[in-house]
Amino acid sequence: MGMSVSIATAIIFIASLISFASIIGALDHAQGSVLEAQKASSQREADAMRTSVALSFVDGPNGTFGVVNSGEVTLTTQVDLLINGALSNEKISSMSVEGKNDTKLWLPGEMLIITMSEGVNGAAIKIVTANGVSVYG
Numbered sequence: 001m002g003m004s005v006s007i008a009t010a011i012i013f014i015a016s017l018i019s020f021a022s023i024i025g026a027l028d029h030a031q032g033s034v035l036e037a038q039k040a041s042s043q044r045e046a047d048a049m050r051t052s053v054a055l056s057f058v059d060g061p062n063g064t065f066g067v068v069n070s071g072e073v074t075l076t077t078q079v080d081l082l083i084n085g086a087l088s089n090e091k092i093s094s095m096s097v098e099g100k101n102d103t104k105l106w107l108p109g110e111m112l113i114i115t116m117s118e119g120v121n122g123a124a125i126k127i128v129t130a131n132g133v134s135v136y137g
Contacts, residue, residue, distance in 0.1 A: 047073050048131050055137040056111055058125065063093075063116030067127050067135060068109070075106040075129050081114065082126040093117040 052071035059065065069075055077095055081088050094115045097103050106112050114127070128134040 044131060048133055051075065051129060051131055051133040053127065053129060053133060053135045055125070055127070055135050058120070058137055060121035060123070061119045063091075063119045065114055065120075065125065065137065067112045067114065069106050069112070070108070071133075072108055073131070074108065075131070077104050077106050077112060078130045079112070079114075080128040082128070083120055083123045085124070085126075088116075091116050091118060 050072040052069075053075075054068045054070045056066040056068045067079075077097060079095075081092060083091070092114060094101065096113050097106050098110050099113075125137040126134055127137075
């Protein structure tokens with residue numbers, strides 16, 4: 001009886017070590033994923049704090065307006081346009097950055113020209129950038 005108890009104890013101890021090692025591996029991976037997500041979130045928040053846009057001009061009857069990237073962050077030309085509170089991206093007929101229609105990058109100091117398919121005379125305009133910073137006009 002003495003030998004079988006020792007062997008059973010050793011088997012249980014080895015099984016416990018293997019189980020503990022696999023649990024630690026899973027927890028380490030989960031913690032790494034959480035840390036990466038926190039880092040990405042902090043980077044998005046920092047970019048949003050360094051982003052600033054300003055409405056430069058509005059030509060209501062022609063449906064054209066300019067938005068200047070006055071912040072420190074390079075933005076994409078992916079913007080959301082709200083007219084009188086309604087999402088109106090489908091009414092955008094063209095967008096260009098400093099006269100270039102084929103670019104998707106909107107560098108600091110550059111102006112994004114948005115042309116609508118119809119006039120926006122007297123309408124409330126809101127432009128929201130891809131990182132959530134907005135400007136009203």
